[in-house]
Amino acid sequence: MYGKGRIIPALIIFIGLMTAPMWYGSGDASKLPNPEKPKGYTECVEDTQYMRTSHMKVLNDWRDDILREGGARVATTANGTEYVRSLQNGCMKCHNNREKFCGECHKYASVNPYCWDCHLQPKEAM
Amino acid sequence: MRILNPLIAVLALVAVALMAAQVPGGQGLIGVVLPYLAFAIFLGGFAHRVKTWAKSPVPFRIPTTCGQANSLPWIKQNKLDCPSTKAGVIGRMLLEVFLFRSLFRNTRAEMHDGPKLVYGSSKSLWLFGLLFHYTFLVIVLRHLRLFMDPIPAFVGALEFGDGFMQIGVPVLYMTDAIFVGAITFLFLRRVVLPNIRYISLPADYFPLFLILGIAITGILMRYVLRVDIVSIKQLTHGLATFSPHVVGEIGSIFFVHVFLVCALMIYFPFSKLMHAGGVFMSPTRNMMNNSRMVRHINPWNDPNIKPHSYEHYEDEFREFMKEAGLPVDKE
Numbered sequence: 069m070y071g072k073g074r075i076i077p078a079l080i081i082f083i084g085l086m087t088a089p090m091w092y093g094s095g096d097a098s099k100l101p102n103p104e105k106p107k108g109y110t111e112c113v114e115d116t117q118y119m120r121t122s123h124m125k126v127l128n129d130w131r132d133d134i135l136r137e138g139g140a141r142v143a144t145t146a147n148g149t150e151y152v153r154s155l156q157n158g159c160m161k162c163h164n165n166r167e168k169f170c171g172e173c174h175k176y177a178s179v180n181p182y183c184w185d186c187h188l189q190p191k192e193a194m
Numbered sequence: 195m196r197i198l199n200p201l202i203a204v205l206a207l208v209a210v211a212l213m214a215a216q217v218p219g220g221q222g223l224i225g226v227v228l229p230y231l232a233f234a235i236f237l238g239g240f241a242h243r244v245k246t247w248a249k250s251p252v253p254f255r256i257p258t259t260c261g262q263a264n265s266l267p268w269i270k271q272n273k274l275d276c277p278s279t280k281a282g283v284i285g286r287m288l289l290e291v292f293l294f295r296s297l298f299r300n301t302r303a304e305m306h307d308g309p310k311l312v313y314g315s316s317k318s319l320w321l322f323g324l325l326f327h328y329t330f331l332v333i334v335l336r337h338l339r340l341f342m343d344p345i346p347a348f349v350g351a352l353e354f355g356d357g358f359m360q361i362g363v364p365v366l367y368m369t370d371a372i373f374v375g376a377i378t379f380l381f382l383r384r385v386v387l388p389n390i391r392y393i394s395l396p397a398d399y400f401p402l403f404l405i406l407g408i409a410i411t412g413i414l415m416r417y418v419l420r421v422d423i424v425s426i427k428q429l430t431h432g433l434a435t436f437s438p439h440v441v442g443e444i445g446s447i448f449f450v451h452v453f454l455v456c457a458l459m460i461y462f463p464f465s466k467l468m469h470a471g472g473v474f475m476s477p478t479r480n481m482m483n484n485s486r487m488v489r490h491i492n493p494w495n496d497p498n499i500k501p502h503s504y505e506h507y508e509d510e511f512r513e514f515m516k517e518a519g520l521p522v523d524k525e
Contacts, residue, residue: 069248078474079241086237089341089434097432099343101424117443121420128363177423178339178350182360 239463
């Protein structure tokens with residue numbers, strides 16, 4: 069093999085970079101986000117698994133529906149609990165601690181929604 | 195056929211992944227066993243290919259010289275295009291690797307009436323090649339959010355910059371759109387230009403389709419079908435910390451995506467994609483053009499074969515030369 073002095077260190081650096089997540093303090097994979105369950109409510113606006121994957125779509129649909137189509141501001145869950153279709157007055161009424169609910173998952177998945185540039189979060193978490 | 199077969203191959207991979215994701219144990223196979231296997235083949239194969247290249251001796255200077263070589267003091271040398279120093283080679287290499295400088299010089303040949311052959315500059319390959327590679331890099335780096343905890347700050351910064359346009363929810367990443375556009379261009383280029391189509395092989399189309407498949411499944415997963423990222427990170431983060439398990443309800447689309455990525459990793463070391471390592475190893479790029487300053491001796495010359503100077507040659511053949519009427523230095 070020619071150029072050993074350069075090629076072997078280069079390969080080691082390459083493999084080191086590629087495997088960085090494996091050796092660079094990647095933490096404990098069993099440490100999971102634990103979004104706080106809302107007190108006094110038993111169901112979300114949609115099925116829980118659907119909320120896990122698609123809550124941003126729900127929000128976006130509400131926003132477009134209300135602000136552009138003049139859609140209803142109030143709706144009911146599958147079991148008849150009435151809620152406001154709103155980020156501040158809906159989601160955050162039941163999930164009233166942004167840090168302990170939304171933040172749990174969002175920190176874990178590196179998500180930083182820009183909604184809070186304008187929308188207010190519940191007082192107690194501010 | 196040269197286009198259709200690779201397309202069918204990629205669609206077959208998608209079908210296999212879709213089916214495997216349904217059968218019991220299949221998710222563990224695609225989500226846990228295959229990624230480790232593919233990653234090992236990728237790293238091992240990459241190192242192996244580089245090692246075999248390193249075995250080829252390159253005793254003589256064969257750099258492509260695209261400019262004035264180092265010469266007399268009043269002739270201006272083109273230090274980057276015909277480097278004669280280490281620094282020049284490093285500069286040339288950096289520009290090549292980070293900016294694809296040789297593609298920038300790409301030309302197009304056209305036949306005009308006359309008949310006249312006309313060369314024009316052709317920057318689109320350079321532009322879309324560059325866009326393709328850089329968006330790919332950003333996309334790969336963004337994926338680190340799924341493999342690390344805590345997530346390094348630069349990943350968040352990339353996400354912020356990438357989603358800067360704030361289009362839709364979840365925000366549209368610019369790189370996703372540019373990436374698909376660039377692959378589409380690279381594909382159309384091979385189909386539309388007759389001379390490029392003529393030299394395109396299945397090995398050219400297959401990686402394009404495979405990467406396009408990865409991009410499409412990724413985009414579907416983020417914007418259309420949506421998947422449970424928390425469960426997915428549990429799996430992927432587990433892969434990085436050697437404690438993976440498949441939990442929760444992860445959509446099949448995720449397994450198709452992972453399957454295609456694994457296929458790419460396995461395919462990589464055996465394909466033209468190895469230009470990633472090859473660019474550093476190509477003697478036409480990484481050698482300095484100093485043949486006029488340094489004598490390069492072939493390392494495997496037989497030491498028993500002594501140099502044979504012209505004087506000796508003439509001594510040996512003087513009589514024959516005279517007979518043939520050739521001029522000789524010494525009578």
